[in-house]
Amino acid sequence: MEIEHVMNFLVERRATNLPPEALAEVFTSLSWCLDDATNVVTVARKWLRLDDEYRVAVSLWMDDVFPADSRQELVALAADIQVRFPALADRAFDWVRRWDNAYGGNS
Structure with missing residues (x-):
């Protein structure tokens, strides 16, 4: 399974009213847990260009890169x-x- 699918799944199934900062923290932590953190960063950068305000916000709150x-x-x-x-x-x-x-x- 690709990390983009996992990240999309988590956004789509997030708890009601979960602030984007919360998932950003999860994704930042996840990037440290994987053998290739660039995959998480690549997805986050892709999301910045989408017309989905929540995904853009999540990406903007990822602090490490x-x-x-x-x-x-x-x-x-x-x-x-x-x-x-x-x-x-x-x-x-x-x-x-x-x-x-x-x-x-x-x-």
């Missing part, structure tokens, strides 16, 4: 999320601030 490979990509992703899901804009732009803190701005 940047949701993009460059600052430019993070800025573009955050701007796109701001248009699609304004309620998630602060969290999306928080990733840009984290990048700047880790690597310096405009890198």
Whole structure:
């Protein structure tokens, strides 16, 4: 079974009113438990481009890995999320601030 199927199953069968942060924590932990954490990260990055606000939120709350490979990509992703899901804009732009803190701005 592919990890994407497991992640989708967990989202689809989540408890009523489960905040996205809760599943993000599960997926982050799961990435540490698997022999190839990139599979979980790949699914999370894919979800960021979906029209499913819950999956986007889950992905944005996964803390251990940047949701993009460059600052430019993070800025573009955050701007796109701001248009699609304004309620998630602060969290999306928080990733840009984290990048700047880790690597310096405009890198």
